[in-house]
Amino acid sequence: MKVFSLDRQYYSKQGLWSLFLMCAFPLHLWTIILAFRDFSWLIERSNLWDAISVISYGLIFALTESVMVFLVAALLGPLVPNYWGHDRRVTVISTLVFGAALWAMISQLYWLVGISIPEFLLRLLIDAQHPVRFMYAGALAAVLLTVMLPTYLILRSDNFFRFVQRLIDRFSLLMTFYLVFDFAGLIIVIIRNINGR
Numbered sequence: 001m002k003v004f005s006l007d008r009q010y011y012s013k014q015g016l017w018s019l020f021l022m023c024a025f026p027l028h029l030w031t032i033i034l035a036f037r038d039f040s041w042l043i044e045r046s047n048l049w050d051a052i053s054v055i056s057y058g059l060i061f062a063l064t065e066s067v068m069v070f071l072v073a074a075l076l077g078p079l080v081p082n083y084w085g086h087d088r089r090v091t092v093i094s095t096l097v098f099g100a101a102l103w104a105m106i107s108q109l110y111w112l113v114g115i116s117i118p119e120f121l122l123r124l125l126i127d128a129q130h131p132v133r134f135m136y137a138g139a140l141a142a143v144l145l146t147v148m149l150p151t152y153l154i155l156r157s158d159n160f161f162r163f164v165q166r167l168i169d170r171f172s173l174l175m176t177f178y179l180v181f182d183f184a185g186l187i188i189v190i191i192r193n194i195n196g197r
Contacts, residue, residue: 010077015090021175022094022168023073024066026101028178031062037112053192056185063182073097084155091154091164099146 011019035055042051073093080089128134153160 010080010082010086010089011074012086015086016074018168018172019073019090019094020066020070021172022090023070023097024063024178025171025175026098026105027062027066027069028059028175028182030101030105031058032178032181034058034112053188056188056192059182059185060189063179069097087165088154088161091161091168092151094168095150095154095164096147099143099150102146103143 035058039051039055042054073096076093076096077089080092084092124134150164154164155161
């Protein structure tokens with residue numbers, strides 16, 4: 001029995017486009033948040049044109065990263081049972097991408113704004129006999145809540161599945177708008193490199 005066959009279709013064209021937009025959305029949202037955070041500092045350091053150029057490079061990098069994440073996410077398609085259908089497959093994989101992106105953003109918050117583990121929790125870990133086990137158990141519980149629970153609800157609850165699909169549709173519309181920023185950023189980078197400044 002063949003596990004993978006060329007005639008088996010894992011995604012519709014619309015499903016692939018939605019999956020790409022969902023892979024790109026958290027990366028672009030985070031890039032834009034960081035851009036707004038540093039925009040005034042960049043202007044003070046040099047000038048408005050340099051600040052816009054730096055943000056343009058960031059958007060192009062986010063687009064490149066989005067394509068790589070999309071390729072990895074699309075390769076997960078054959079691992080999802082075929083009887084789930086195109087829509088549930090895209091919804092589940094999009095949710096997994098969102099969960100991974102959320103954890104990546106949380107890990108960067110320590111360096112950006114100094115968010116760290118609360119002091120009372122650190123004291124509990126220090127006083128515990130096996131603090132590393134508690135840390136791993138806490139991390140596992142958090143991952144299960146952010147990855148396994150949404151996946152389970154998408155598969156078991158039609159209402160939750162439709163709710164997530166509506167969110168994906170709204171995020172897709174917003175991400176299409178962000179792609180306009182990517183295109184503008186690409187033009188700015190090309191102009192900057194042609195002029196050599």
